Amino acid sequence: MPSDSTSGTTSRPGFFARLKDRLNIGKDSAKSTGSKLGGALDWLVGRKLDEAMIDELETSLLAADVGVDAAEDIIRRVRRKAGNRSVASVDDARAILRESIREILEPRARPLVIPDTPRPFLILMVGVNGSGKTTTIGKLARRLRDQGLKVMLAAGDTYRAAAIEQLQVWGERNNVPVITQQAGADPAAVIYDAFEAARARGIDVLLADIAGRLQNKAHLMQELQKVVRIARRLDPTAPHEVMIVLDASLGQNAVSQALQFHAAIGLTGITMTKLDAGGKGGVLIALAEQLDVPVRFIGIGEQAADMDVFDAGEFAAALVGSAAAPPDSR
Numbered sequence: 001m002p003s004d005s006t007s008g009t010t011s012r013p014g015f016f017a018r019l020k021d022r023l024n025i026g027k028d029s030a031k032s033t034g035s036k037l038g039g040a041l042d043w044l045v046g047r048k049l050d051e052a053m054i055d056e057l058e059t060s061l062l063a064a065d066v067g068v069d070a071a072e073d074i075i076r077r078v079r080r081k082a083g084n085r086s087v088a089s090v091d092d093a094r095a096i097l098r099e100s101i102r103e104i105l106e107p108r109a110r111p112l113v114i115p116d117t118p119r120p121f122l123i124l125m126v127g128v129n130g131s132g133k134t135t136t137i138g139k140l141a142r143r144l145r146d147q148g149l150k151v152m153l154a155a156g157d158t159y160r161a162a163a164i165e166q167l168q169v170w171g172e173r174n175n176v177p178v179i180t181q182q183a184g185a186d187p188a189a190v191i192y193d194a195f196e197a198a199r200a201r202g203i204d205v206l207l208a209d210i211a212g213r214l215q216n217k218a219h220l221m222q223e224l225q226k227v228v229r230i231a232r233r234l235d236p237t238a239p240h241e242v243m244i245v246l247d248a249s250l251g252q253n254a255v256s257q258a259l260q261f262h263a264a265i266g267l268t269g270i271t272m273t274k275l276d277a278g279g280k281g282g283v284l285i286a287l288a289e290q291l292d293v294p295v296r297f298i299g300i301g302e303q304a305a306d307m308d309v310f311d312a313g314e315f316a317a318a319l320v321g322s323a324a325a326p327p328d329s330r
C-alpha cells in the first residue's frame with residue numbers, strides 16, 4: 001500500500017516540472033523580466049554584486065509577489081552567499097537565489113501526517129470563498145483513500161445548495177461517503193453529526209467543508225469558532241488540522257487572509273492553490289516569512305492529480321527556473 005503522500009516525498013516526479021512550466025519561468029522565458037524570476041538574473045553574470053544589481057533583484061522579487069520583508073531577507077542571504085566574488089554563470093546566479101529561497105521555505109515544509117490516533121482525525125478546511133476549499137477536499141480525499149485510509153466528507157458549507165452538491169460530486173467520484181443536511185442548516189450541527197457518524201463507522205479521516213463567505217468577516221469567524229467549540233464536545237483534541245486554502249493569484253492578499261484566520265481560529269496547515277492560474281509563487285515566501293504554519297500541499301489545477309506535497313527545494317527551483325540539484329552535483 002502506498003504510504004508516501006503524507007510523508008515528505010513527492011509522489012509524482014513530474015509535478016514540479018509542471019509547476020515550473022505553469023509558473024512560466026522556465027528556460028524559454030529566461031530573457032524576459034518582471035515576474036519571471038529566473039530570467040532576471042542574466043545581468044548578474046561576470047560581475048560582483050553592487051547596489052544597482054540589488055535594486056534590480058529586489059524589483060524582480062517584488063514583481064513575483066515575494067513582498068518587501070521577504071525580499072529583504074532573500075537579498076541579505078544572496079549578499080552573504082555571493083560575498084565579494086563575481087558570479088560565474090547564470091546557473092551560479094540561479095543556484096545562489098534558489099538556495100536563499102529554499103532556506104526560508106524549508107522550515108515550513110512539514111507534510112501532513114495522519115497519526116494512528118485519534119479517530120476520526122478531523123480536518124477543517126477554511127478560507128475565503130473561491131480559494132479552492134471544496135476542490136482541495138476532493139483532491140485530499142482521493143489521496144488519503146489511496147493510502148488505504150477510510151475517508152468521510154462533511155458538507156458544512158450550508159450557505160449555498162450548490163456547495164453541498166459540489167461536495168457530493170467529489171464524494172461519488174472518489175467513492176467516499178458525504179454527510180449532508182439541507183441548505184441553511186447550522187454548519188456546527190452538520191459537523192457534529194458527521195463526527196458521530198464517522199466514529200460509528202470506523203472512519204479514519206473526516207474532511208469538513210465550510211463556507212467561505214457569509215454576511216461579513218466577523219460572522220464567518222464566529223461561525224468557525226462555533227464549529228471548533230462544538231467539535232470539541234465530542235473530542236477535546238479536535239479539530240486535528242485546521243487547514244487554510246489560499247489562492248496564490250491573490251498575491252499579498254493571501255498573506256493577510258492567512259494572518260486573519262490564524263488570529264481568529266489558529267491554523268495548523270496551509271494549502272496554496274492556483275499556482276497554475278496567475279499565482280506567481282513568491283507569495284509562499286512571504287507567507288513563510290510571516291507565519292509559522294506548515295505548508296502542506298500546493299495545487300496547480302482543478303483535477304485530483306493537480307496537487308502534491310510541498311517541497312521547499314523543488315519549489316525554489318521551479319520559482320527560479322533551475323534544476324533542484326545542488327550546483328556541485330551537476
Ligand SMILES: Nc1nc2c(ncn2[C@@H]2O[C@H](COP(=O)(O)OP(=O)(O)OP(=O)(O)O)[C@@H](O)[C@H]2O)c(=O)[nH]1
Pocket residue numbers: 127128129130131132133134135136157163210211212213245273274275276277299300301302306
Ligand atoms: N486553475 C486552478 N483552479 C483551481 C485550483 N483549485 C481550485 N480551482 C478552481 O477554483 C474554483 C473554486 O474552487 P472551489 O473549490 O469551489 O472553492 P471554494 O473555496 O470551495 O469556494 P466557496 O465554496 O465558494 O467558498 C473552481 O472552479 C475550482 O475548480 C487550482 O489549483 N488551479
Ligand SMILES: [Mg+2]
Pocket residue numbers: 133134135157163209
Ligand atoms: Mg466550496
